[in-house]
Amino acid sequence: MAVIVTGAAGFVGMHLSERLLARGERVVGVDSFTDYYDPRLKAARAARLETREGFDMVRMDIAEAAAFGDLVKAHAPRAIVHLAAQAGVRYSIENPFAYERSNLAGHLSVLEACRRCPDLEHLVYASSSSVYGDRPGAGEGFREDDAAAEPVSLYAATKRAGELMSFAYAKLYGFPQTGLRFFTVYGPWGRPDMAYFSFTRKILAGEPIEVFGQGEMARDFTYIDDIVDGVVGVLDRPPERGANRILNIGGGRPEGLMTMIATLEAALGREARKVFRPMQPGDVTATCADVSRLVEVTGYAPRVPIAQGLPAFVNWYRTFYGAS
Numbered sequence: 001m002a003v004i005v006t007g008a009a010g011f012v013g014m015h016l017s018e019r020l021l022a023r024g025e026r027v028v029g030v031d032s033f034t035d036y037y038d039p040r041l042k043a044a045r046a047a048r049l050e051t052r053e054g055f056d057m058v059r060m061d062i063a064e065a066a067a068f069g070d071l072v073k074a075h076a077p078r079a080i081v082h083l084a085a086q087a088g089v090r091y092s093i094e095n096p097f098a099y100e101r102s103n104l105a106g107h108l109s110v111l112e113a114c115r116r117c118p119d120l121e122h123l124v125y126a127s128s129s130s131v132y133g134d135r136p137g138a139g140e141g142f143r144e145d146d147a148a149a150e151p152v153s154l155y156a157a158t159k160r161a162g163e164l165m166s167f168a169y170a171k172l173y174g175f176p177q178t179g180l181r182f183f184t185v186y187g188p189w190g191r192p193d194m195a196y197f198s199f200t201r202k203i204l205a206g207e208p209i210e211v212f213g214q215g216e217m218a219r220d221f222t223y224i225d226d227i228v229d230g231v232v233g234v235l236d237r238p239p240e241r242g243a244n245r246i247l248n249i250g251g252g253r254p255e256g257l258m259t260m261i262a263t264l265e266a267a268l269g270r271e272a273r274k275v276f277r278p279m280q281p282g283d284v285t286a287t288c289a290d291v292s293r294l295v296e297v298t299g300y301a302p303r304v305p306i307a308q309g310l311p312a313f314v315n316w317y318r319t320f321y322g323a324s
Contacts, residue, residue, distance in 0.1 A: 001119070002026040003235075004077045006062050006110065007084035009033060011191050012126070012182075012227060014045040016081060017055065019228050026054045028075050030068070031084065032061040036091070036098075037192045044320075045189060063101050065109040072113040079235060082110045082125040085159075088193055089130060092155035093281055103158035107165055115173040122238035124231065127163050127179040129220070129250065130156035134284035141290030144181070144246045152284060163246060170244035177243070178234050183250030183289045187224030187309055188316030195257075196221075199264055199272065200314060204323050208273040211257065215276055218254040218286040223304035223312075226251065233298030250289025251302045260306060267311040 003020055007013040008029025017027045029049060033042050049055050062068050062084050072080070086092075086102035107125070114123050131148040133156065151157040166177050190197050199209045230249045239245040265271050279285070294300045304312075317323060 001078035002028045002075050004028045004030060004072065004075060004080045006030045006080070006082045008049065008057065009042040009046040010083060011189055012185060012224065012231070013083045014049060014189060015224050015228050016083070016231055017049055018052070019232055021052045021054055024054075027056075028071075028077070029055060029057045030060050030062060030071070031057065033059060034086075036086065036088070041189075041192065061106075062109050063105040065105075065112055068109050069113045069116060072117055076117065076119055078119065079122045079124070080110065080114060080120065081231065081235060082107070082123065085126060087155070087191065089153045089155050089283060090280060091193070092153050096154050099154055099158045103155075104161060107162040111165060111169045114175050115169060117175075120175050122235060123166075123175060123177045124235050125162065125166065125177065125179055127181045127246070128156065128159040129181050129183045129248070129287045129289065130284070131160040131163070131181060132284075132287070141252065141288045142248065143290045144248060144293055153281075163244070166244045170242055174241045176238040176241055178239060178245045178247060180231065180234065180247055180249045181289075182227070183220035183222050183248070183287055185222050185224060185227050187313055190224070190313065196260060196264060196310065196313065197317075199261065200268065200317050203264065203268050203270050203272045206273075208275045209261070210277050211261070211274050212277045212283060213257065213279045213285065215258045215274075216285070217257045217279075217283070218288075219257070219260070220250040220253065220288045221255050221260065221306050221309070222249070222251040222289075222302060223309035226302035226304055229302075230294055230298065230300045233300055234294070237297055247294045247297065248289040248291050249294055249300075250287075250291060252289055252291045254286055254288040255306055260310070263306050263310045264314070267314040
């Protein structure tokens with residue numbers, strides 16, 4: 001039986017698919033290859049996966065419910081990892097209807113397909129730390145039972161809505177689900193819209209970088225290998241039938257934006273030209289994951305600090321883009 005991974009040409013999706021293939025799983029990847037960021041990067045990720053035995057890539061918009069339902073019925077997967085989504089807090093302010101289709105209709109399409117798949121062991125889906133909103137105490141760690149009722153971006157609102165839809169479907173139809181609230185994921189093959197990625201490009205090009213929040217923001221940066229460890233651990237340990245379990249997945253420690261920039265500067269051997277800006281709409285001041293529940297379920301133990309992870313990203317970036 002296969003594992004279906006939606007968003008398989010995405011950052012987390014590619015790395016997760018590789019890990020599943022390495023342990024002998026058959027993986028069916030689904031991706032629509034949108035042009036939210038450079039499609040060539042997604043194509044390169046897909047090409048990397050397509051060299052692997054046991055992997056099949058299907059180009060499909062998961063919001064096309066009938067087509068996705070047919071795909072799930074044809075493969076009768078043992079599990080689905082649903083990572084496909086329209087990402088980006090700031091982009092959601094400019095292009096709100098992209099989030100309606102990908103994050104609401106797309107999530108509902110996955111749920112409908114799952115309820116018609118009687119042998120499905122587990123649906124694992126991506127939520128986001130953005131659901132917690134912007135509030136004091138982030139440095140102490142967001143907990144899963146903290147309030148998540150005041151999102152500050154449409155992106156966050158759609159991810160919270162996905163969680164609520166999953167609660168309803170778990171109760172109605174019984175199939176086990178786990179929603180993972182991802183904190184800031186980074187590393188090789190990452191997303192170009194993320195700050196560390198765009199900063200790297202601009203520093204190498206000699207362009208100034210915009211430092212929002214006057215440099216006072218902090219994020220729970222989590223290296224991709226640690227994220228994949230957590231996702232696989234969760235996938236292998238479904239909750240009881242009728243449950244929609246929510247878990248944080250992050251590094252458990254906030255790093256200041258200026259610390260991240262200084263680490264990049266050291267890895268690149270260049271100093272950034274910084275232009276300080278106020279907070280942008282939809283941004284939050286700080287994020288930090290309390291991962292105690294994930295540790296309890298899986299034994300999760302993030303290992304890679306940014307002092308190690310960001311240089312690994314820089315090495316990949318120089319190789320992939322031929323940058324000096």
